Amino acid sequence: MADEHKRKAEALVPKFKFERLLRQDQAGRRSCLVGTIDDQPALLILERAPFPSSPDYLGSVPATLQTIQNLGANDVYHWYLASSGTIPLPASSSHEFADLKINLIWPCTEKHIKKYSKQGVRFVTETPAIYRDHVRPFIQAQREAGRLNWAFNIIEGLKEAEDVIYRTPYGQDPEEGFLLLPDLNWDRKTVDALHLLGLVERRDLWSLRDLRKKHIPWLRHMKTKFLDATTQVYPSIEADQLKLYVHYQPTYYHLHIHIVHVELEAGATQATGKAVGLESIIAQLEVMEGDDEAGMDAVTLCYTLGEASDLWVDVFEPLKRTGSTTC
Known part of the structure; x- marks a missing residue:
């Protein structure tokens, strides 16, 4: 029965x-x-159900894809739309029926493997003193290691020029210049899931920690520019359907702003302890005491870190062992 x-x-x-x-x-x-x-x-x-964890299944996926369409590549990073082959399709229409978004890092490093491995997460407290004495030197070392070359390639028009959807004339005004391009995790077709990156030309701002009261007019100007550019490229979207934020800690230390559709479901990258709204930063700077040089480096920030991240291993875990932090 x-x-x-x-x-x-x-x-x-x-x-x-x-x-x-x-x-x-x-x-x-x-x-x-x-x-x-x-x-x-x-x-x-x-x-969509979760991918099966069977090694036989996972090992067979790359070789059994029906179609693969490259969306862009820069240095070791590549991203694609692909069809898993569940529905036979003519190649001419494959991009309309792609059911997989694929990111490829090749050749990858041990650092990449650690980043994407399952790991414990810690919630840390970064005081102004910890930032000054430990985190700032860490950031400087990351930049000096040349890990921003791929970003500078985009800004200078050497890479991903075909992916840039809007940009001000490069070099015309380095302090005001910026460009917009799709985030590598966006499939570039689902408007309600829109996720763009706004890269600024100026290189003196590494993260939100470098923002000061003197930058308030610039931040408001950039917000307007980003909203105008996004709604110009995607006319079906209105400005109040977008939200802007920055990450702390960011994946890379060149100031960039995320522009996402408000209906994009908030995952880990938009969670508290990772994303900080651009308007919230501006509002905090506006009420901050001090002259125009007062800034976000004087604020205590709390955020999450993976236990395999260099910042946890090299900075916060040693501080925790010595009792020098409240994390």
């Missing part, structure tokens, strides 16, 4: 006749469809 009931339930889905798409959410990973089954109205909600 139970088996018969199960068979009847399973037989319903193939009988679904699609009428229209109601909505997509979770950055396009869930789709709500309306249609009919046996002439009765039906809702069908499709949601």
